[in-house]
Amino acid sequence: xxxxxxxxxxxxxxxxxxxxxxxxxxxxxxxxxxxxxxxxxxxxxxxxxxxxxxxxxxxxxxxxxxxxxxxxxxxxxxxxxxxxxxxxxxxxxxxxxxxxxxxxxxxxxxxxxxxxxxx
Amino acid sequence: xxxxxxxxxxxxxxxxxxxxxxxxxxxxxxxxxxxxxxxxxxxxxxxxxxxxxxxxxxxxxxxxxxxxxxxxxxxxxxxxxxxxxxxxxxxxxxxxxxxxxxxxxxxxxxxxxxxxxxxxxxxxxxxxxxxxxxxxxxxxxxxxxxxxxxxxxxxxxxxxxxxxxxxxxxxxxxxxxxxxxxxxxxxxxxxxxxxxxxxxxxxxxxxxxxxxxxxxxxxxxxxxxxxxxxxxxxxxxxxxxxxxxxxxxxxxxxxxxxxxxxxxxxxxxxxxxxxxxxxxxxxxxxxxxxxxxxxxxxxxxxxxxxxxxxxxxxxxxxxxxxxxxxxxxxxxxxxxxxxxxxxxxxxxxxxxxxxxxxxxxxxxxxxxxxxxxxxxxxxxxxxxxxxxxxxxxxxxxxxxxxxxxxxxxxxxxxxxxxxxxxxxxxxxxxxxxxxxxxxxxxxxxxxxxxxxxxxxxxxxxxxxxxxxxxxxxxxxxxxxxxxxxxxxxxxxxxxxxxxxxx
Numbered sequence: 001x002x003x004x005x006x007x008x009x010x011x012x013x014x015x016x017x018x019x020x021x022x023x024x025x026x027x028x029x030x031x032x033x034x035x036x037x038x039x040x041x042x043x044x045x046x047x048x049x050x051x052x053x054x055x056x057x058x059x060x061x062x063x064x065x066x067x068x069x070x071x072x073x074x075x076x077x078x079x080x081x082x083x084x085x086x087x088x089x090x091x092x093x094x095x096x097x098x099x100x101x102x103x104x105x106x107x108x109x110x111x112x113x114x115x116x117x118x119x
Numbered sequence: 120x121x122x123x124x125x126x127x128x129x130x131x132x133x134x135x136x137x138x139x140x141x142x143x144x145x146x147x148x149x150x151x152x153x154x155x156x157x158x159x160x161x162x163x164x165x166x167x168x169x170x171x172x173x174x175x176x177x178x179x180x181x182x183x184x185x186x187x188x189x190x191x192x193x194x195x196x197x198x199x200x201x202x203x204x205x206x207x208x209x210x211x212x213x214x215x216x217x218x219x220x221x222x223x224x225x226x227x228x229x230x231x232x233x234x235x236x237x238x239x240x241x242x243x244x245x246x247x248x249x250x251x252x253x254x255x256x257x258x259x260x261x262x263x264x265x266x267x268x269x270x271x272x273x274x275x276x277x278x279x280x281x282x283x284x285x286x287x288x289x290x291x292x293x294x295x296x297x298x299x300x301x302x303x304x305x306x307x308x309x310x311x312x313x314x315x316x317x318x319x320x321x322x323x324x325x326x327x328x329x330x331x332x333x334x335x336x337x338x339x340x341x342x343x344x345x346x347x348x349x350x351x352x353x354x355x356x357x358x359x360x361x362x363x364x365x366x367x368x369x370x371x372x373x374x375x376x377x378x379x380x381x382x383x384x385x386x387x388x389x390x391x392x393x394x395x396x397x398x399x400x401x402x403x404x405x406x407x408x409x410x411x412x413x414x415x416x417x418x419x420x421x422x423x424x425x426x427x428x429x430x431x432x433x434x435x436x437x438x439x440x441x442x443x444x445x446x447x448x449x450x451x452x453x454x455x456x457x458x459x460x461x462x463x464x465x466x467x468x469x470x471x472x473x474x475x476x477x478x479x480x481x482x483x484x485x486x487x488x489x490x491x492x493x494x495x496x497x498x499x500x501x502x503x504x505x506x507x508x509x510x511x512x513x514x515x516x517x518x519x520x521x522x523x524x525x526x527x528x529x530x531x532x533x534x535x536x537x538x539x540x541x542x543x544x545x546x547x548x549x550x551x552x553x554x555x556x557x558x559x560x561x562x563x564x565x566x567x568x569x570x571x572x573x574x575x576x577x578x579x580x581x582x583x584x585x586x587x588x589x590x591x592x593x594x595x596x597x598x599x600x601x602x603x604x605x606x607x608x609x610x611x612x613x614x615x616x617x618x619x620x621x
Contacts, residue, residue, distance in 0.1 A: 025287065045301070
């Protein structure tokens with residue numbers, strides 16, 4: 001049992017990260033906190049891919065003497081793309097939050113909804 | 120040889136043109152470039168469709184890397200049809216957009232607006248053409264990020280909150296899709312759709328594959344706004360700038376539904392889908408979406424929001440058709456995908472014209488505007504009748520197919536719901552007609568238009584002609600079903616034959 005938990009330690013961490021992110025997104029009315037939750041959630045996915053590609057004892061996939069086990073480079077490359085997408089999403093989200101603050105004077109979702117209902 | 124290049128040109132042209140457009144801040148230049156881009160893409164995609172309409176499949180290897188390792192563009196009748204409809208709508212929207220953008224978008228944003236529009240367009244095309252499932256994710260995010268920015272350009276400050284809402288939900292959906300793709304990759308070691316289809320049956324009993332399947336479907340359902348995951352759609356579409364409402368309502372969800380079809384039939388096989396509960400769930404959700412969307416549409420007080428809720432209902436028809444998992448049901452879905460793009464495009468264009476003239480699309484301010492603007496009203500009426508499914512319009516063709524598909528499986532309840540959906544559509548279309556045509560025009564409240572402005576008196580030619588192209592297409596494809604039904608038939612044959620591989 002302990003072996004099972006310790007052997008999959010990174011997957012446990014990934015699940016915890018994703019759940020923390022999802023929970024933050026759903027429970028917090030503050031838009032910045034929502035974005036933070038989204039980022040944590042995405043980070044969980046990045047870790048998930050990297051964990052798939054890791055081969056125990058493997059090195060970076062560069063042909064060199066004395067090494068014959070390599071980690072799978074493809075998930076890492078894919079995650080470079082996903083990181084770029086994540087950065088773009090976060091930047092766009094923050095830009096929107098700035099404009100929401102300018103237009104409404106608040107970034108708390110419950111207050112925004114109240115203001116929207118009034119008009 | 121040249122045919123293969125065509126497929127990649129569709130993505131490359133807007134990709135190269137977008138940054139150039141961003142540099143021109145003058146409306147006429149950025150508009151002209153976008154028009155040229157959309158027209159050439161339209162031409163190329165029509166050419167592609169002609170090549171693959173007989174069931175042929177075009178493979179294009181990006182960078183010359185062989186498929187299982189490199190990224191491949193794989194074009195068959197299905198994605199050529201979807202690419203064509205995206206291009207046609209983009210072209211019509213661009214023709215329409217000039218005056219509307221001039222009015223609704225701040226002058227310093229014109230170049231950026233058209234650049235983002237092209238990025239969104241290229242993202243949608245990329246999703247349709249690619250044969251690599253990770254590539255789908257990348258293009259999905261390109262188009263989504265562009266559309267968040269575009270929606271936020273709406274005049275009303277609610278556009279900002281709805282865009283943020285869409286951003287959070289859209290990213291969540293895309294990330295679910297990404298996890299699903301990752302798990303499928305871990306199980307098979309490949310990202311190419313054909314290769315996945317060949318390798319998934321070997322491992323389909325392990326739990327990871329079931330999880331991957333569930334995550335991919337939920338992620339796409341969020342993007343396609345399938346009830347109950349539609350919450351972002353009504354606000355995002357009604358507060359976006361009109362041009363963007365037209366473009367996104369006619370294309371974005373359709374492309375997500377296309378990916379859903381592709382994943383169900385080409386990546387996971389029909390046999391696999393049949394072992395799950397998904398077909399039943401989809402049929403029921405489709406039915407609920409039809410009723411819910413139509414009822415909510417009746418209760419709306421603004422034209423754009425009514426149309427947005429009607430979109431939720433129309434997506435329900437497509438999902439129901441997929442849920443039948445029969446050849447006819449799927450044909451109905453694909454044809455409806457094409458037809459709905461035409462009619463919703465025309466309807467949002469009509470709403471945009473009212474907005475152009477009186478700066479508002481709420482019903483209390485639109486009373487009697489139909490008599491004031493008879494041509495716009497008439498085009499809107501054609502598209503609205505099509506939404507109901509009156510014979511002689513495109514809506515009838517796809518609904519007839521769908522009802523036949525339901526009868527074929529003896530799902531009487533679904534037949535009743537489809538007919539009920541049409542009845543509800545009559546109610547909200549009637550509400551629209553009554554407000555626009557029969558109510559007295561004594562009080563038109565024009566907001567924010569200077570007195571003596573030309574805008575009140577006449578509709579710009581570009582806007583009306585684009586709307587009429589789509590409205591007439593609604594009738595033309597109602598009679599001539601060779602292109603839509605024929606191509607959809609070929610596409611469905613390909614999807615069903617030999618599990619869809621090769």
